[in-house]
Amino acid sequence: MTWAIFHEQVLPIRHKLYRFALRITGSVHEAEDVVQEVLEKVWKSSPEQVNNVQNWEAWCMTLTRNRSLDKTRSQTLRRTAPLEGVTERSSDAFNPAAATESSDLVQKVKSYMQDLPDKQRMVMHLRDIEELSYEEIAEALNITMEQVKVNLHRARKTIREKMVELVK
Template identity: 45%
Template sequence: MTSSAFQSLILPFRQKLYCFAFRLLGNEEDAKDVVQDAFIRVWNNREKMPELQSLEAWCMRITRNVALDRLKSRKYRITDDLDRAGEVPSVHQTPHQHAEKSDMMRRVHAAIARLPEKYRTVLQLRDMDGLSYQEISDMLEIGLAEVKINLHRARKTVREQLQNLQVYGIQ
């Protein structure tokens, strides 16, 4: 593979890989580093590309592995940046509405952060990145049924945590 082919085939995934790494790590600089390391790994393994069904899924899997390695090696903790990542201020909201929405988003992100890694990853890939079940299955190297089960369990756990918080005030 030539560098121009790499630029045309792989570099368009940069933003998606960055967003994925950012959600896993919760830090801008670390997410940029992870994407850079992932691109290096992709380049070093470019001879495998003709065998692949989905280059995007392969790149996402490499990014995930690099991010998880970073989490494990540094005992990394998700920061408040994750809570702010999904918030987009609206000009049509009153301060009270904005505060309620921000509080709810903080609770949702906290509930997602408490999920086991396999549930959190599937939930993020499906509901935040919009990947298909098959793409997630290929990326994580798990069966399609396991993807659906993990997604169902993740959604159910988040829903129960939010309901418990609403009804009982407990997390």
């Protein structure tokens, strides 16, 4: 890995990686750790790996997804034994309301997005927040284009239904 590639291709997308990690882990601290680890891993990647990368953003997103899922799984394993049945979130849980002064409705929509099944949540995040193409999402999540479209459609449908209920 050269400094030029790292500086031009990887560093500028660190915010995207962080938001994606935050979406998956739901924890500010975990997401920060994930991004640090991913950046470190990319920096230490071998010349062969560097040569094989076609799309840096998609590759980094894949690394971020994998690392975030690992963290989430290990966190779940750690917590299920002693804290079975406890549903409250950890103290460092991502709390959008604390960061912004948006309306209650906006906060509700954010929580609906966070409650989506993993794959739908990731697809909707990469499309509607990070504005990736279907091809890039398919590459980042290692799924087919058809799966991307299906998951995006389902995610938006769920959000729409919940918003209709909210207004009633």
